[in-house]
Amino acid sequence: MADVKREIERKYEAAPEIRLPDLTGVAGTAASVPRGVVELDAVYYDTDDFRLAAGSVTLRRRTGGDEEGWHVKFPVAPGVRDEIRAPLSATLPDELAELIRSRVRDRPVVPVVRLLSSRDVHHLADAEGRLLAELSVDTVLAERLAEDGAGATTGWTEIEVELADDGDPDYLDAVEERLAAAGVRPSASGSKVARALAETAPGERTAPETGDEEPGDTAGGQVLAHVRRQIGTIVTLDPAVRRDLPDAVHRMRVATRRLRSAFKTYRKVLDRTVTDPVGAELKWLAAELGTGRDHEVLEARLLQRVDEVEPALLLGPVRGRLERWGAAERTGARRRILAVLDGERYLALLGTLDALVADPPLLPAAGEDAAGTLTRAVLKDHDRLTARVEHALDLPPGPGRDLAMHEARKAAKRTRYAGEAARPVLGKPAKRLAKRVKAVQSLLGDHQDGVVARDALRALAVHAHGAGESAFTWGLLYGREEAAAARLEHRLPHVWARASEARLRAALKS
Missing domain, CATH: 1.20.120 (Four Helix Bundle (Hemerythrin (Met), subunit A))
Structure with a gap:
């Protein structure tokens, strides 16, 4: 069974000439407690065209330390990621494969990088011994496993400070201020695997392509930029919907509606003979997503109305009947949404959207x-x-x-x-x-x-x-x-x- 951890951390360059400063006294830090050195062996997976890396998503299988297993990480905000973990196994667990399906589609994930890390761990604790953050100095050796550049290696040392569960993010600001005073600078890369891919890339390519383009001043450029944003939102929210995160279904449904609306509004820019069939599929998806959401909104409205009724006018088991009615609808809606996201029709729609932006059906007005x-x-x-x-x-x-x-x-x-x-x-x-x-x-x-x-x-x-x-x-x-x-x-x-x-x-x- 997979579990989830909100990871709030910062990475820093560990240049050979820089020594870690004493962090006691920083925002209530009473001690830096050595926890020993851990040897970690992690293999990172991606498609052959690096679809996960393009979305800043990482998938790894790690041995060593107390967090062995499969991990997939999704970006939440700068320096914040959700890590979903599953027990160690020979193959990728189904529950993690489902979470990356909107990005990888029907392409297999293969090993792309292996990272061997020697991690020197220190716990930053307050006067009562409560953990404030974990600081580690990682000596990393990276080997590229992907076919393009296989065998290339690189290495570096970095400092990582990860906030304790339920910790105050301001604490990391205070630690960073002390590190900066000692000459320690933030890492230029957001993750180890991103750095490894960039430094072992063959030829002049330094990182996987992200697909981001400047929209320019033409109508076509601006409309396509908007279309790409909505498609990106749908793909990004897919794992959030599967995890049943708050408001994820609603936000994904809104993105489908925005996209369908753009096809109609900008029919002078994008050819309707191409976009109308896509819009019909988006309408289907929005309807499927909305089944549970609409009922949830309706149930909340009716419960509020019941709360506004004077007790003397509440005759019969009104609230109980309403709650049973709502529960019955919710159970079926969740199963239906997951079935839709696992279905071939939805995957085909995502593929169609990819094809549309790869070869956009621009009309002459697009150049205006x-x-x-x-x-x-x-x-x-x-x-x-x-x-x-x-x-x-x-x-x-x-x-x-x-x-x-x-x-x-x-x-x-x-x-x-x-x-x-x-x-x-x-x-x-x-x-x-x-x-x-x-x-x-x-x-x-x-x-x-x-x-x-x-x-x-x-x-x-x-x-x-x-x-x-x-x-x-x-x-x-x-x-x-x-x-x-x-x-x-x-x-x-x-x-x-x-x-x-x-x-x-x-x-x-x-």
């Missing part, structure tokens, strides 16, 4: 000035939003208006995404535009959540009545949702006025 092209695209989306909002406001309250407001919500989301995508080119005006349209989207979203909530409340009331329970409270909640919807419909013209055509055009030109 980015500012003008993006501005026109945003305004066109806003025209579409204007028509939908005005249509919804012209309808009387009822199912027709509910549907029209839902369509307006989707148009608002697309316009907001268009403004956010244009921000690198249009700057603050695009940011203001997106903010104003987001307010409209939020109101329309709350209204749609109420529509869905009323449908769920009616179904719950039917089940309660069928079980011989009182349906009074469900009806009360239904009525309150109707009243909330009416208030939102009354507010819509005022919120919409701030995102009107005249204001939007002024924002883009300011």
Whole structure:
């Protein structure tokens, strides 16, 4: 069974002429306790085109020390990584293979570097003996195992300071200040394997390609940069979704929507005959991801509504029925999402996205000035939003208006995404535009959540009545949702006025 450790550490160059300073007295450090020398033998794995290294992900099999086993590390922030560990075995454990699947796809991982490290460990402790950080001086010998450059070796010595579990990151700042005063400088490489690959690379190549490119001033360059960011987000969030990390499903779903929206907004830049089929697959993925998320949001809304009901008006086992209903839905949703991520259709979609950015279907407008092209695209989306909002406001309250407001919500989301995508080119005006349209989207979203909530409340009331329970409270909640919807419909013209055509055009030109 794999376990997880949040690793917060800093690496430093250990030049031969530099000696470690005395760290006692630094931010409560009372002692530096020698823990002996450990010999570590780690083989790092990657695809033959270094897909893991390109994403700053590391996969290794290590023997020696007290952390033998398979480890995969994902970047969280500068100097912060999540390390997922599995017991030592001859082959890569399935639970770790699944976590790197979105990056490696169908390519096998092979040994690329072997690192032999002699680690001199010291524990930095406070006056009560509590561990503050582990400091080690690592003497490293690296051998390239990948076919391109196999047999090349390099070596170095580095200092590593890893914060104790639940430690204060500010402690590392204090240690670094003392090290800097002694002439110790941060390492130029973020990890040992990255340094080994760079220093043993054949020819003039110094590191695996990352695929990052300057977008340039053309519409095509800017749109492709936005598309690449969304694809990168989907790939990066895949292991987070598998690990069931908070908000991971929602963020991955948003990235699929942003990408699909970009294909529609920038149809003058990217050929729709190519992007429309991809957009259909992205719509499928977003729907699969949203099954559990939508129910989770709905359950939270209904539980909040129940909490707002006066105790005297809570008739029957309302909360218990609602919680059982939510639990049943959650169980199936989690299994379904994992099945989707393990399915061939999802992997095929990732491959299609790779192919799209490798050979983008650019139209003649892609070579035009980015500012003008993006501005026109945003305004066109806003025209579409204007028509939908005005249509919804012209309808009387009822199912027709509910549907029209839902369509307006989707148009608002697309316009907001268009403004956010244009921000690198249009700057603050695009940011203001997106903010104003987001307010409209939020109101329309709350209204749609109420529509869905009323449908769920009616179904719950039917089940309660069928079980011989009182349906009074469900009806009360239904009525309150109707009243909330009416208030939102009354507010819509005022919120919409701030995102009107005249204001939007002024924002883009300011």
